[in-house]
Amino acid sequence: MAQADYNPEGFVGLMEMLKKMSDKDKGSLELLFSTPPMSRERYNSAVNRVKAEYPADNRPFYRERYMDNTAGLRLIKKAVEEMQEGDEQMMAREPAKAREHYSRALDVSAGDYAGNLKMAKCLLVMDRSREALQYASTAREVYPDEPQALHVMGMAHLGQKNYEQALSRFNAYQDVLPGNPNTIFFQGYSYEGMNQRDSAAGKYQAYLRQVTQGSYARHAYARLQEWGYI
Numbered sequence: 001m002a003q004a005d006y007n008p009e010g011f012v013g014l015m016e017m018l019k020k021m022s023d024k025d026k027g028s029l030e031l032l033f034s035t036p037p038m039s040r041e042r043y044n045s046a047v048n049r050v051k052a053e054y055p056a057d058n059r060p061f062y063r064e065r066y067m068d069n070t071a072g073l074r075l076i077k078k079a080v081e082e083m084q085e086g087d088e089q090m091m092a093r094e095p096a097k098a099r100e101h102y103s104r105a106l107d108v109s110a111g112d113y114a115g116n117l118k119m120a121k122c123l124l125v126m127d128r129s130r131e132a133l134q135y136a137s138t139a140r141e142v143y144p145d146e147p148q149a150l151h152v153m154g155m156a157h158l159g160q161k162n163y164e165q166a167l168s169r170f171n172a173y174q175d176v177l178p179g180n181p182n183t184i185f186f187q188g189y190s191y192e193g194m195n196q197r198d199s200a201a202g203k204y205q206a207y208l209r210q211v212t213q214g215s216y217a218r219h220a221y222a223r224l225q226e227w228g229y230i
Contacts, residue, residue, distance in 0.1 A: 008054045095122050163193030
């Protein structure tokens with residue numbers, strides 16, 4: 001941010017916001033779709049680096065530029081509020097009610113990336129993977145450089161047992177955002193669905209090197225035992 005002539009304290013403020021969000025209790029539905037969360041170590045590293053390298057920095061925050069570039073977001077305030085209501089219903093494990101809110105959000109802003117992605121996730125929870133794939137694909141078209149839609153598309157393909165297509169999406173996601181252990185698990189699950197045991201076992205072993213608890217870990221370990229790798 002400093003190289004881009006922004007005050008790096010703004011980055012600390014963003015990290016603080018993300019840290020507060022990450023510190024909240026997460027339900028299983030949220031964890032299912034989560035990317036690597038904000039860690040306290042990552043936050044402390046950012047704060048310490050700003051203090052050490054940019055003390056009393058006088059670069060601007062460019063609030064006016066931010067307000068100009070977010071003017072379009074404020075124009076779809078109703079859609080944003082509906083998405084927030086939908087998120088609350090998802091956390092309350094009421095996906096059918098969440099779907100109603102997401103639908104109203106998309107009525108206001110049909111081409112909204114977040115709205116399409118949230119609807120896709122909601123439909124996945126409702127076991128409507130074919131519909132979920134349509135919304136995730138729309139999100140991908142709207143914002144092709146943002147990779148989360150790839151992960152959701154992979155999940156939707158898994159729901160339809162399209163294992164080869166699912167693997168392709170998970171591989172593409174991994175290329176952009178490596179390191180998410182859930183992606184490694186689902187790569188292995190896709191290989192398993194394709195009856196490619198060696199490849200599946202390699203992914204499951206890689207997953208278990210990072211995660212040893214939970215249903216995914218139990219599945220991976222059971223398959224490795226069943227196939228004779230353990």
